[in-house]
Amino acid sequence: MRLVVDLNRCQGYAQCVFLAPDVFSLNGEEALRYTPYVDDARREQVAAAMAACPVQAILMDDVVDDMMDDPLPAAFDVHH
Amino acid sequence: MSTTDERGASRAHRPDDSLARLRREGRIVIVGASLAGLRGAETLREEGFAGSLTIIGDEPDRPYDRPPLSKQVLVGGAAADRTTLPRRRAIRAHWRLRTAATGLDLTARRVRLDDGDEVPYDRLLITTGARSRPWPQPAEAELDGVFVLRTNRDAERLGRRLMAGPRRVLVIGAGFTGSEIASACRELGLPVTVVERGPTPLVGALGGVVGQVAAELQREHGVDLRCSVMVTALEGDAAGRLRRAHLSDGTALDVDLAVVALGAVRNTEWLDGSGLGAGPRGVACDAGCRAFDVRGLVTDDVFVAGDVARSPHPLFGYQFLSLDHWGNAVAQAEVAAHNMISPGPDRRPHLWVPAFWSSQFGVNIKSIGVPSMGEEILIAQGSLAEHSFAGVYGCQGRVVAAVTFDQTKWLDFYQQQIETAAPFPPPFRSVDRRPDGLHPVPAEFPDPSLPSHGPTVTLCGYSPTERRIVFTPARA
Numbered sequence: 001m002r003l004v005v006d007l008n009r010c011q012g013y014a015q016c017v018f019l020a021p022d023v024f025s026l027n028g029e030e031a032l033r034y035t036p037y038v039d040d041a042r043r044e045q046v047a048a049a050m051a052a053c054p055v056q057a058i059l060m061d062d063v064v065d066d067m068m069d070d071p072l073p074a075a076f077d078v079h080h
Numbered sequence: 081m082s083t084t085d086e087r088g089a090s091r092a093h094r095p096d097d098s099l100a101r102l103r104r105e106g107r108i109v110i111v112g113a114s115l116a117g118l119r120g121a122e123t124l125r126e127e128g129f130a131g132s133l134t135i136i137g138d139e140p141d142r143p144y145d146r147p148p149l150s151k152q153v154l155v156g157g158a159a160a161d162r163t164t165l166p167r168r169r170a171i172r173a174h175w176r177l178r179t180a181a182t183g184l185d186l187t188a189r190r191v192r193l194d195d196g197d198e199v200p201y202d203r204l205l206i207t208t209g210a211r212s213r214p215w216p217q218p219a220e221a222e223l224d225g226v227f228v229l230r231t232n233r234d235a236e237r238l239g240r241r242l243m244a245g246p247r248r249v250l251v252i253g254a255g256f257t258g259s260e261i262a263s264a265c266r267e268l269g270l271p272v273t274v275v276e277r278g279p280t281p282l283v284g285a286l287g288g289v290v291g292q293v294a295a296e297l298q299r300e301h302g303v304d305l306r307c308s309v310m311v312t313a314l315e316g317d318a319a320g321r322l323r324r325a326h327l328s329d330g331t332a333l334d335v336d337l338a339v340v341a342l343g344a345v346r347n348t349e350w351l352d353g354s355g356l357g358a359g360p361r362g363v364a365c366d367a368g369c370r371a372f373d374v375r376g377l378v379t380d381d382v383f384v385a386g387d388v389a390r391s392p393h394p395l396f397g398y399q400f401l402s403l404d405h406w407g408n409a410v411a412q413a414e415v416a417a418h419n420m421i422s423p424g425p426d427r428r429p430h431l432w433v434p435a436f437w438s439s440q441f442g443v444n445i446k447s448i449g450v451p452s453m454g455e456e457i458l459i460a461q462g463s464l465a466e467h468s469f470a471g472v473y474g475c476q477g478r479v480v481a482a483v484t485f486d487q488t489k490w491l492d493f494y495q496q497q498i499e500t501a502a503p504f505p506p507p508f509r510s511v512d513r514r515p516d517g518l519h520p521v522p523a524e525f526p527d528p529s530l531p532s533h534g535p536t537v538t539l540c541g542y543s544p545t546e547r548r549i550v551f552t553p554a555r556a
Contacts, residue, residue, distance in 0.1 A: 003166060007437045008407045010488075028442030028444065029442075030488055031486075034152070036148055036158050036163040037163070069171065069172060069173050
């Protein structure tokens with residue numbers, strides 16, 4: 001899954017760090033670091049972190065949304 | 081020949097009819113496939129746009145997040161090609177990637193592409209952003225070992241070279257990007273020299289008082305920081321590899337890797353000659369994100385959002401602000417997209433209060449408002465010496481910005497202060513106020529841009545749709 005944290009919103013409560021320590025960490029007192037791409041095995045952890053975030057700053061998606069896009073034109077694949 | 085009544089009736093109906101048709105089967109083109117373009121597209125679909133949506137971008141990838149590129153990506157905490165932005169919803173877009181827009185015909189409503197194609201539109205959203213300002217000497221910029229950092233490709237190349245263990249890294253420019261790169265280098269244990277033309281790092285964004293703290297952070301973490309110095313030349317060896325940098329103080333530095341971090345240039349060249357009000361400082365637009373043409377008239381079918389936009393902000397004397405902030409790209413794209421498919425009375429102004437963050441040397445730096453407008457700063461909480469504080473910026477007797485180092489919890493409060501044009505210096509006592517926070521001191525911006533005298537403005541309401549502008553008399 002793809003992940004982004006709105007770090008304007010983030011206030012360093014660090015709930016995500018406890019719930020998904022492989023994905024989120026604190027660098028120093030309150031600067032959040034995270035892995036922007038996580039595999040399926042971490043889905044439950046990240047979902048728990050999203051739900052627990054007091055400022056709801058975490059956004060995750062499934063790549064399947066891309067399948068709803070128009071197919072790229074054939075020329076795109078041929079030339080590139 | 082129709083009667084006056086009939087003409088009046090058809091005229092009255094036309095806007096609604098055409099808007100309904102636009103929403104149902106119109107063609108919306110977004111030029112710029114990054115954060116603002118993606119969030120704009122999502123908002124269009126969210127608000128019921130059912131027509132065709134084309135997104136044009138010159139990079140090969142779907143929209144990806146840039147902030148991690150100067151942070152976790154450089155220290156190996158994330159792969160450069162794995163920062164693709166999550167979607168809020170499906171957008172059913174037609175993507176034209178690896179394709180640059182090269183021109184715009186405002187009359188025929190067509191975007192020209194570098195592959196010779198032309199794409200017609202009913203509404204256009206411009207989100208072409210900015211790019212790194214290149215090193216001014218092209219031959220020197222070509223040397224092997226000279227980098228910029230803006231795209232995921234840049235980050236991938238730079239990250240690989242950092243991992244290879246250069247003898248010494250030179251960072252040219254100590255703005256946020258340069259400072260974050262220096263921080264990553266130290267985290268990797270690499271020797272790094274930072275050369276900054278101004279008196280301190282971050283001086284343009286946060287002023288010299290806070291910049292001095294940034295300088296201390298750098299030096300305490302082992303950065304060889306040289307301020308009030310410029311790099312005058314980059315010298316290569318016979319094989320075209322960087323080997324030395326020459327500085328304005330007459331010294332030279334042996335380096336095999338240099339990162340040019342001299343800020344960004346807005347991507348507006350493709351609009352040259354189009355008749356749109358675009359230039360090196362961005363594309364001017366009104367508070368509703370509608371682009372101005374060169375005559376100063378507002379267009380009604382061309383909208384702008386993100387780093388490339390320059391729009392007036394009522395909270396800051398109606399000065400045109402161009403903000404290369406992550407949060408602005410999101411908020412402005414949402415407003416632009418909403419207004420593109422909404423009738424006049426339902427349109428909204430972009431009243432987002434500027435906010436940004438940076439993390440460097442283990443410290444979380446966040447800001448709200450427009451610090452560079454501040455004449456004075458008051459350290460309202462914590463202390464500069466501890467590198468943990470909240471600083472409040474004032475201009476003409478009102479609060480215009482705040483910055484925190486590892487004190488993010490205070491920012492929401494100061495956002496309210498900014499939005500209500502609260503008096504500066506704050507008349508109340510604050511928690512954790514130290515002796516050095518009793519009086520404001522000059523904020524020490526190198527070239528303070530003072531807002532013009534005029535009415536101050538406050539924002540009220542909570543929901544974005546409820547926000548209205550309320551004028552209050554000038555405090556003088």
